[in-house]
Amino acid sequence: MADKKPFAGVLSPVLTPFKKDLTPDSGRFVSHCRWLLEQGATGLAVFGTTSEANSLSVKERIELLEALITDDIDPKLLMPGTGCCALTDSVRLTAHAVRNGCGGVLMLPPFYYKGVSDDGLFANIAEVIERVGDGRLRIYLYHFPQMAVLSYSLDLVERLIKAYPTIVVGVKDSSGDWSNTEAMLKRFPGFDVFPGSEVFLLPALRGGGAGCITATANVNAAMVRNLYDNWQSPQADALQDEITALRKAIQGYPMIPALKQIIAHYRNDAAWATVRPPLVRLSEAQARSLIADLEQKKFALAA
Amino acid sequence: MADKKPFAGVLSPVLTPFKKDLTPDSGRFVSHCRWLLEQGATGLAVFGTTSEANSLSVKERIELLEALITDDIDPKLLMPGTGCCALTDSVRLTAHAVRNGCGGVLMLPPFYYKGVSDDGLFANIAEVIERVGDGRLRIYLYHFPQMAVLSYSLDLVERLIKAYPTIVVGVKDSSGDWSNTEAMLKRFPGFDVFPGSEVFLLPALRGGGAGCITATANVNAAMVRNLYDNWQSPQADALQDEITALRKAIQGYPMIPALKQIIAHYRNDAAWATVRPPLVRLSEAQARSLIADLEQKKFALAA
Numbered sequence: 001m002a003d004k005k006p007f008a009g010v011l012s013p014v015l016t017p018f019k020k021d022l023t024p025d026s027g028r029f030v031s032h033c034r035w036l037l038e039q040g041a042t043g044l045a046v047f048g049t050t051s052e053a054n055s056l057s058v059k060e061r062i063e064l065l066e067a068l069i070t071d072d073i074d075p076k077l078l079m080p081g082t083g084c085c086a087l088t089d090s091v092r093l094t095a096h097a098v099r100n101g102c103g104g105v106l107m108l109p110p111f112y113y114k115g116v117s118d119d120g121l122f123a124n125i126a127e128v129i130e131r132v133g134d135g136r137l138r139i140y141l142y143h144f145p146q147m148a149v150l151s152y153s154l155d156l157v158e159r160l161i162k163a164y165p166t167i168v169v170g171v172k173d174s175s176g177d178w179s180n181t182e183a184m185l186k187r188f189p190g191f192d193v194f195p196g197s198e199v200f201l202l203p204a205l206r207g208g209g210a211g212c213i214t215a216t217a218n219v220n221a222a223m224v225r226n227l228y229d230n231w232q233s234p235q236a237d238a239l240q241d242e243i244t245a246l247r248k249a250i251q252g253y254p255m256i257p258a259l260k261q262i263i264a265h266y267r268n269d270a271a272w273a274t275v276r277p278p279l280v281r282l283s284e285a286q287a288r289s290l291i292a293d294l295e296q297k298k299f300a301l302a303a
Numbered sequence: 304m305a306d307k308k309p310f311a312g313v314l315s316p317v318l319t320p321f322k323k324d325l326t327p328d329s330g331r332f333v334s335h336c337r338w339l340l341e342q343g344a345t346g347l348a349v350f351g352t353t354s355e356a357n358s359l360s361v362k363e364r365i366e367l368l369e370a371l372i373t374d375d376i377d378p379k380l381l382m383p384g385t386g387c388c389a390l391t392d393s394v395r396l397t398a399h400a401v402r403n404g405c406g407g408v409l410m411l412p413p414f415y416y417k418g419v420s421d422d423g424l425f426a427n428i429a430e431v432i433e434r435v436g437d438g439r440l441r442i443y444l445y446h447f448p449q450m451a452v453l454s455y456s457l458d459l460v461e462r463l464i465k466a467y468p469t470i471v472v473g474v475k476d477s478s479g480d481w482s483n484t485e486a487m488l489k490r491f492p493g494f495d496v497f498p499g500s501e502v503f504l505l506p507a508l509r510g511g512g513a514g515c516i517t518a519t520a521n522v523n524a525a526m527v528r529n530l531y532d533n534w535q536s537p538q539a540d541a542l543q544d545e546i547t548a549l550r551k552a553i554q555g556y557p558m559i560p561a562l563k564q565i566i567a568h569y570r571n572d573a574a575w576a577t578v579r580p581p582l583v584r585l586s587e588a589q590a591r592s593l594i595a596d597l598e599q600k601k602f603a604l605a606a
Contacts, residue, residue, distance in 0.1 A: 022390065022430070049415075049416075054388040054389065054413075054415035054416070055388060055389050055390055055413065055415075055416075056389050056391070057361070057389045057391040057392050057395070058360070058361075060389075060391060085357040085358060085388070086357065086358050086359050086360045086363075087325065087358055087579055087580060088359070088360040088363060089360050092360070109581070110357075110358065110580075110581045111415065112352075112357035112358075112414065112450065112451075113352075113357070113358075113450065113581055113582060114449065114450055114452075115557075116581040116582060116583070117583055119583050120580050120581035120582055120583040121580075121581050123580035123581065123583065124580035124581045126580075127325070127580055146417065147415065147416065147417055148415075149417075149452060150581075254418075276390055277390060277413075277423050277424075277426035277427035277429075277430055278412070278413045278416055278419040278420075278423035278424050278426065278427045278453075279416060279419060279423055280419070280420055280422050280423040280426065
């Protein structure tokens with residue numbers, strides 16, 4: 001039997017590199033995952049929003065996940081995104097992840113239909129769980145109302161935890177709304193709450209949170225991890241301020257293209273800047289301005 | 304070479320029936336498509352919002368489309384929805400539709416990422432067109448901001464028409480905003496504008512529109528078709544009022560479960576009420592109330 005709580009600390013929702021023809025670049029993907037773990041990421045939330053996962057087919061996700069495992073990345077460290085619009089896709093990806101020993105999965109709600117009820121969302125997640133039918137499954141709910149529009153209300157989270165206490169074990173709260181994160185921390189003791197930004201890492205840990213799952217870890221895992229390791233030290237607030245400042249500098253640009261541009265720049269590897277449409281890479285001017293903004297900042301990739 | 308404008312009149316975005324185990328019921332699907340054509344539907348917009356298409360995997364859509372064609376439904380009458388979040392899925396479904404002789408495709412924008420630019424949306428659609436690389440392709444843009452959130456702005460529509468004048472030939476405007484439909488009719492002469500509701504059929508035809516693509520056609524194709532055939536007759540406004548009244552009665556309920564419930568009731572075929580989560584079937588009370596609301600109405604399925 002797998003651990004009830006397979007993840008804690010700093011997870012990176014891994015960027016997906018593409019080749020010139022826009023096919024996923026599994027070589028650069030595996031290398032980047034390995035580097036993130038070396039930098040101190042405690043887990044890899046592959047196929048999240050930051051990963052452009054919803055611009056990938058189910059088959060492309062499966063092949064990338066298998067590339068990681070074939071290359072000896074420990075599947076227990078992986079939390080692939082497996083929540084899709086189509087029930088059958090969510091079942092297929094979730095079953096594939098469990099079968100391959102992944103520590104957990106990150107579950108977006110089925111996000112096309114708007115105005116659906118909590119009953120409908122509950123039925124969808126329950127159907128995925130029942131169809132996968134594997135006690136090793138660990139689900140982290142992916143709450144991101146700005147992107148998915150549909151959201152996991154507190155009542156829905158409670159209902160899912162009560163129905164599947166050993167399976168629905170945590171949440172990534174990407175709402176950016178601290179009051180929501182705080183409400184979950186208070187209402188669901190023992191449930192693993194990860195804010196979706198390192199900006200909330202210290203308050204989350206002080207409130208009993210499990211860590212954070214943050215896009216910026218793609219370029220700054222080491223410093224975010226350092227705060228996680230030292231959150232009870234006298235330096236904690238200063239460490240939080242430092243990583244928050246970097247986040248805020250990057251947030252002035254479209255997040256995913258900006259992170260890819262930063263990697264392209266600091267690794268001197270232009271291919272990394274490629275995104276799949278509908279995303280658009282930064283303009284030359286944006287790219288120059290972003291790198292200039294970062295010049296006075298200290299962060300892991302630049303170190 | 305295919306016609307530049309393969310569709311006009313009344314298209315039905317076909318409901319997708321499911322079996323008890325929630326797999327698509329291709330037998331009922333084919334029968335329903337055949338009945339819709341007999342009722343006067345001039346085309347079938349399979350795999351739209353009404354079809355719960357985004358709750359289906361790519362493979363499930365391909366198999367259902369092939370079931371229709373195998374059963375001798377003329378593919379020229381088919382306008383499958385092929386716009387997905389993932390570029391590779393959109394390419395696969397679009398290429399499959401063209402290869403199988405479909406009259407056109409209905410193209411949702413890639414709807415997961417919010418706040419993307421017109422440049423990004425243009426690049427996505429352009430990439431699909433270039434990759435499919437088939438002069439027979441006819442694209443109808445699917446504008447449904449309430450559901451997709453992303454939308455086809457008038458400027459983006461213009462840019463797509465200019466870049467691909469023989470391929471981007473029409474739009475389904477499901478905004479429910481007549482001023483937007485009207486703006487498209489005026490700005491893009493020769494471009495086939497289909498409002499997404501029969502409520503706007505008569506004004507659309509008077510403004511040069513091509514017809515309508517409407518969910519309610521699943522139960523009322525014949526009467527909507529009758530208005531289309533007689534829109535210049537003295538009875539046109541009365542016919543419009545009649546079909547509008549039915550639409551408004553149904554719109555008081557969640558549209559997709561309501562339409563399925565109506566079919567289940569009038570065909571005495573309870574299986575038809577099944578929906579895939581996250582949608583939820585009508586409650587017993589809602590179902591009774593809906594059927595009572597319809598008792599005084601005249602419409603094709605009840606006839």
